[in-house]
Amino acid sequence: MSEYVRTLSTQTNARCVQAITARQTAVTVSNASFEAYRTVIKLREQAKFTAADARGFLSMSLQAAESAYAERAQERRDTYTFLKQVEQQLSIARAEESDALLDQDHSLLSAGLLRSSSTTFTGGPLGDFRKAVAKTFAAYETMQTFPAPPPLPPGINHSLSCKDAKDERRCMEACYCAVQRAFHGEGINLRVESVRFDPLNFAVCQKDVRAEFVRKAQYIHRVIRAMLESIPK
Numbered sequence: 001m002s003e004y005v006r007t008l009s010t011q012t013n014a015r016c017v018q019a020i021t022a023r024q025t026a027v028t029v030s031n032a033s034f035e036a037y038r039t040v041i042k043l044r045e046q047a048k049f050t051a052a053d054a055r056g057f058l059s060m061s062l063q064a065a066e067s068a069y070a071e072r073a074q075e076r077r078d079t080y081t082f083l084k085q086v087e088q089q090l091s092i093a094r095a096e097e098s099d100a101l102l103d104q105d106h107s108l109l110s111a112g113l114l115r116s117s118s119t120t121f122t123g124g125p126l127g128d129f130r131k132a133v134a135k136t137f138a139a140y141e142t143m144q145t146f147p148a149p150p151p152l153p154p155g156i157n158h159s160l161s162c163k164d165a166k167d168e169r170r171c172m173e174a175c176y177c178a179v180q181r182a183f184h185g186e187g188i189n190l191r192v193e194s195v196r197f198d199p200l201n202f203a204v205c206q207k208d209v210r211a212e213f214v215r216k217a218q219y220i221h222r223v224i225r226a227m228l229e230s231i232p233k
Helices: 002-110 124-136 176-182 190-196 199-204 207-229
Strands: none
Touching (some): 002 190, 190 207
């Protein structure tokens, strides 16, 4: 009986040891699983932070790029505005200089200090035009007809700069390059012609023709001034 008890006790102790060992193993595995789970959770959190950082960095990069583009665009707008202002100021300065030169030439011509255009006329339409100018402009207040330059003769092509070659709204038959042709040639003083065709001269014309004559004079005077300004100084 005592032998049986000893054997049973030994078996029981062995089973207890096995149970304890199994439980320890389970605890170890459970702890490892828990640590693995914690590691997974940690990695997931890190991944979230990394993704958030990436989105934040990308957002900051886009904002920086948009800001830089906006600054460059504003710089271009400011530069364009500045250049337009300079262009306007230059245009005003040129107009003032042109007016001053015209006033000066008026005074010089009145004092006989500005050489007049040649009074020797050739034949043909251009010669007739020059004769009509010399005769008619001797007294603006009594003018009844306006001496307009002749149009281009057949076979003569318009210049590339003649923008109104086909503009039927112009105030005379002669186009821009036809007017230029009328004031080219030896013996023609453009400064004198600019004074002669100054639109202010025609303010004394008779009322029924005044507006028409002023408009035609403005057209011709604009061409003459452009020719003067194109001469190298």
